Amino acid sequence: MHPTVSLPDPYPATATINAAGHLEVGGCDLVALASEFGTPAYIVDEADLRARARAFRAGLADRHPDSDVLFASKAFPCSAVYRVLAEEGLACDVASGGELALALGAGFDPARIYLHGNAKSLPELAEAMRAGVGQIVIDSLDDLDRTERVAGELGRRQAVLLRVTPDVRGETHDAISTGQADSKFGFGLAEAPGAIDRAQRSPHLHVLGLHCHIGSQLLDLAPFERAVAALAELGRFPVYNLGGGLGVAYLADQRPPAIAAYLDVLIAAAHARLGPEARLLIEPGRALVANTTLTLYEIQTVKRNVSTWVAVDGGMSDNLRPMLYGSRYEVALAGRMHSAGSGEPCVLAGKHCESGDVIARDIRLADPRPGEIVVTPATGAYGHAMANNYNGVPRPPVIFVAGGKARVVVRRETYADLAARDV
DSSP states (O other): OOOOEEOOTTSOTTOEEOTTSOEEETTEEHHHHHHHHOSSEEEEEHHHHHHHHHHHHHHHHHHOSSEEEEEEGGGOOOHHHHHHHHHTTOEEEEOSHHHHHHHHHTTOOGGGEEEOOSSOOHHHHHHHHHHTOSEEEEOSHHHHHHHHHHHHHTTOOEEEEEEEEOSOOOSSOGGGBOOSSSOSSSEETTTHHHHHHHHHTOTTEEEEEEEOOOBSSBOOSHHHHHHHHHHHTTOOOSEEEOOOOBOOOSSTTOOOOOHHHHHHHHHHHHHHHTOTTSEEEEOOSHHHHGGGEEEEEEEEEEEESSSEEEEESOSTTTOOHHHHHOOOOOOEETTOGGGTTOSEEEEEEOSSSOTTOEEEEEEEESSOOTTOEEEEEOOTTTHHHHOOOGGGOOOOOEEEEETTEEEEEEOOOOHHHHTTTOO
8 A cells, every 4th residue: 555645747636646556536546437437538637627717717817807718619629628617707719610509508608709710601600690609700801701791691790800820930739830920820910901901891890809829739938929029010909819829748747837927928918019908818728628637548458579569448539649749648557656657668559450549659667467547647638629430439438527526427429329420
């Protein structure tokens, strides 16, 4: 038996190693949860999720009272996550009609829902306006024309922001960098003045201000300051949405900026460049949900050739990020946490018929055996969101844990679900 030990990021805030040497989150033994609910499974620390929401909301309000925090819901579009963040007083950013429907169903006030997207369809725009969304973010001249057309047909004057690409690149993977000049999102600095003028002349659009988002998983705060400075070149507006992008710890040696440090830099830049009177919005997604969640797998096989291959019952169907972005994760044996970081070099492989289905390389596990439970922390952002049915694998459940109790908020898919849409 071992004493209880707390764990730092990238694990959830309530994560501990209990007296049996097992990983525990929200007062629940994760080896026991794997036995009860099966694997793979996403486990969400509800208390941690609520605490992060409060830290963003209170931190922003303290620094700039006329402000709001929007959940960038593409990170974890799950009804229970939407509901918790609505209860915590956040607003919501959606990027499709489906996310809009989920946000509305979970209880978000339509006036505090913001619709984004570089290719919004006419039906999506109509759905948003009929629902009464607060603001629509205009991404291009074609998007402007469509938004104006739908607003005119519905006889309304729609509040909008114009997305600006500030030609600022943060240090991140190319696939999640959005602030550079050659981006599929937004108006470049040279095109923005004309687009602003065009929108301001429309009788069906009410231009409130500007939006920018320079990328995701940013660990350096300087690009945020440069983006604010670029927005300031376009004049003063009542509202600025400064996007999201704050990075998180995926590995034990990563030290991302704290929420407070991020807000200090962002709000100081906004006050200096945009004026203290503007309404400020931010859109955290990853920084809200990534570290609240971990994924459980069961080891199926251990094969030793040139490498030691530890193959589990999930992989690219529940976590595409390693395959898309080369993302790295910590890996541990949930039933032998005191051995974490020790043992033989291993590769954690998924079950899918792809050589690239590898969850983590260059990890160490101490004598891994079939039947043991493996855990990868920091899977709250884009795990459930990108889950798929490759090889006909049913998608995992989402399980909330808090106060020693676990509840299923998204059930595991069945084989019948795989054929539910067939005609």
